[in-house]
Amino acid sequence: MGARVLVVEDDHDIRESLLDVLHSLGCEAVGAPNGRAAMEILHTSTELPTFILLDLMMPVMDGRAFREEQRRSEAFGHVPVVVYSAYREVVDVARDLEAAAWLEKPIDMQKLRQLASALTSVPPEI
């Protein structure tokens, strides 16, 4: 698929599982355990991700705080974000945060595949 994905998730097992799934879908994927660590990756990497897969509840810097800071960045504010959570209220948060899409835990692999494919086919804004 060729997408580059940044996975922001505090739970080690979920993060590794998401990276596995994304790799199996042919994506390049890197993980960050919280919003702060994800910010550092975005600031230091030479290539921006195609999209960011963002958990909402995390220590240090949660999904909402990350999205608010990321959205303000000139360098990577345009990178689409897919939020996900164990709470169904994720729909409302996704709307608030102007997320490109949302997923509910447990994450369905087919839905993730469709999303990755849809977000990869859209040419990134420059």
Add this chain to the structure above:
Amino acid sequence: MQTTLPQLAAPATDDAIFLLGLDGVIQSWSAGHVASWRPEEVIGCHFSIFHPNGDAEACAEILARAERDGRYAEEGWRRRKDGSPYWASVVITPLRDAAGALRGFAKVTRDLHERRRLEQERVQLVEAKEAIQTRDEFLSIVSHELKTPLTALQLQLQILRERLQGTDPQLAARADRALRSGTRLTDLVESLLDVSRIATGRFELNLESGDLAETVRIVGDRLSEAALRAGCVVAVTAVPVPLSFDKLRMEQAITNLLSNAFKYGAGAPVQLNVRAEATDAVLEVRDHGPGIKTADMERIFARFERGVSSRHYGGLGLGLYVTRQIIEGHGGTVTAENCPPTGARFAVRLPLRRKEELH
């Protein structure tokens, strides 16, 4: 003795005032009522008659303290005529003559039993409310925490199933079975979350325009495997019914009704019908199971309830409860009735136009 009475605070009407001699014997009862006793029954008796164990020594100590401190006050158990205890406030004041010599005691007794009972009820109510709130918060936390490992588990199983599909279909089928169990676990957790949402008023609907018949068909397709396993053939008759509703929640309600039909009417056909009737959209699920006992008709919609023993049928007893919340949230109703010769029919009626749209 009468010289010092006016210095006592004016008693409330439910205060009983006794005059005691130096020896603690009741000499007069000047006002009020107390705990079913009559004046002639107590005058001339030692005031220990009011104490649960008639403890004369404790009474002597009370009088000694009243004399020493100028006043003795306490709240404690006292005895009614029939021997039953009641909670009372007692104030004993020494009475002195003009020369300051002790002549006796004034004893004011107030029956606080009712006040204490109300206070206890209030405390119990507060405790019960706190317990419910704790339970709902706990449910919410537990559900969320359970979803975290479930997410990792389900993702890994999905990867396994996909890898195995090409190479080992038999193992892939096993991964699929494991995934299905995971999905059931997720649904159970989700019902618990719903209970906590409903209880804490966080149960919200996202209304959008759609076709109820289409939602019914989506659910029917999704449950086709479950129908097969239950040995139920589902006959769907549905005409398009445009409606403003929360699609995910409505899918959930229909899923609950159909799952119930499969559970209780296994091995027999199930009819699913959607139509418009005057001002309502009507959705009916008819099974051919044992039906519902008349006494259980309302109870089955309550939380953690079911029409039958939990030992025979699984589940948390939440499906119909959540279904009713969803339907009522849409301004509709859900009812159950038995259909001779056998089986039950659940009918959902949803107003085609919500009240606020009519104005």
